[in-house]
Amino acid sequence: MSVKWGLIGASTIARQFMINAIRAQEGGEIAAVMSSNPQRATAYASENGIPAAVSTLDALLKSDIDAVYISTTNELHLEQALAAIAAGKHVLCEKPLALTSADARKMVAAARAAGIVLGTNHHLRNAGAHRAMRDAIASGRIGKPIAARVFHSVYLPENLQGWRITKPEAGGGVVLDITVHDADTLRFVLGDDPVEVSAFTQSAGMAGGGLEDGAMCIWRFKSGLIAQSHEGFTTKFAGTGFEVHGSEGSLIAGHVMTQKPDGSVLLRTVKGEEQLSFDREDLYVRSVRQFHAAILGKGRPAATGEDGVWSLTAAEAALQSASSGKAVKIDPKLGSMK
Numbered sequence: 001m002s003v004k005w006g007l008i009g010a011s012t013i014a015r016q017f018m019i020n021a022i023r024a025q026e027g028g029e030i031a032a033v034m035s036s037n038p039q040r041a042t043a044y045a046s047e048n049g050i051p052a053a054v055s056t057l058d059a060l061l062k063s064d065i066d067a068v069y070i071s072t073t074n075e076l077h078l079e080q081a082l083a084a085i086a087a088g089k090h091v092l093c094e095k096p097l098a099l100t101s102a103d104a105r106k107m108v109a110a111a112r113a114a115g116i117v118l119g120t121n122h123h124l125r126n127a128g129a130h131r132a133m134r135d136a137i138a139s140g141r142i143g144k145p146i147a148a149r150v151f152h153s154v155y156l157p158e159n160l161q162g163w164r165i166t167k168p169e170a171g172g173g174v175v176l177d178i179t180v181h182d183a184d185t186l187r188f189v190l191g192d193d194p195v196e197v198s199a200f201t202q203s204a205g206m207a208g209g210g211l212e213d214g215a216m217c218i219w220r221f222k223s224g225l226i227a228q229s230h231e232g233f234t235t236k237f238a239g240t241g242f243e244v245h246g247s248e249g250s251l252i253a254g255h256v257m258t259q260k261p262d263g264s265v266l267l268r269t270v271k272g273e274e275q276l277s278f279d280r281e282d283l284y285v286r287s288v289r290q291f292h293a294a295i296l297g298k299g300r301p302a303a304t305g306e307d308g309v310w311s312l313t314a315a316e317a318a319l320q321s322a323s324s325g326k327a328v329k330i331d332p333k334l335g336s337m338k
């Protein structure tokens, strides 16, 4: 089967990872790219060997494509996804799905009503490390999970120090950028959902316009597990990691909150220490593979639209908590609640 894709957004993430991931699939083809700027569209198409360049959504959606990958700035995702769904195109959308969880719910409802596949590009679920952690927990290797810690404070590369740290109206800030991923990865690895969050945010010198460039969140999950997560744009030397501590063992993973299939996962129990082995498949290749399968009616995207609603509701709740100074409840059906 061939799947013809249209790219909505002449973005860095598409250039660095997703164009390759689509072309790595059997039948995966990129037919066109849309940029709001005609010159950039043409230049991007020629640099990346894409046959057509367009500068309106209408032109892209009228073309002979099966699916769109949306990787524009965050305030544009809603309108572009709704238009693609209305045009009968399957949608793989970048996180956060929208600026508010209410808008993300509209996207999910529209896709469901139209029988369209909607996926959220939460790449970390596709990492072998996180899948190994999830399997170890699900098979009881650490007993009852009690607590988790996510270390995901990085240094935002200079080429990305644009809208993320200057434009609140584009959905900038570290919470919509990284906390959404951490909320999703916690849900995936633990097989549990967050019900409440308390968060502090900071502006440590990089972000302007009232945006935050650092966040620390404390989460309570349905099972009673508590978790902490640290997201940042300003820490050059921190490294990343993910730990889950249970009644019978601990999982300690290093260098796993990344875009590459890197890192290690250590299982520590009464029997001693064991390095878990896991596959090193490219995270984005796996994401597109599952999306193609979902289009064929075989399974679901790695992260569904509903998963995107969950992660955005959680991030929204973290932002509300940071501004109110109070813990905020998380309910994906209703949004975050003070």
Ligand code: NDP
Pocket: 008, 009, 010, 011, 012, 013, 014, 034, 035, 036, 037, 040, 041, 070, 071, 072, 073, 074, 094, 095, 096, 121, 122, 123, 160, 162, 177, 259
């Ligand atoms: P970019 O800043 O690279 O691209 C976003 C938009 O900015 C593009 O669609 C483009 O608009 C415009 N743009 C890009 N380059 C230029 C330029 N040189 N001059 C002017 N405008 C430009 O964003 P990212 O690729 O970093 O992020 C895009 C989306 O992907 C976001 O939603 C982000 O949250 C998500 N993301 C997800 C990741 C993941 O691993 N899941 C990782 C990184 C980002 P136009 O299309 O109109 O030309």
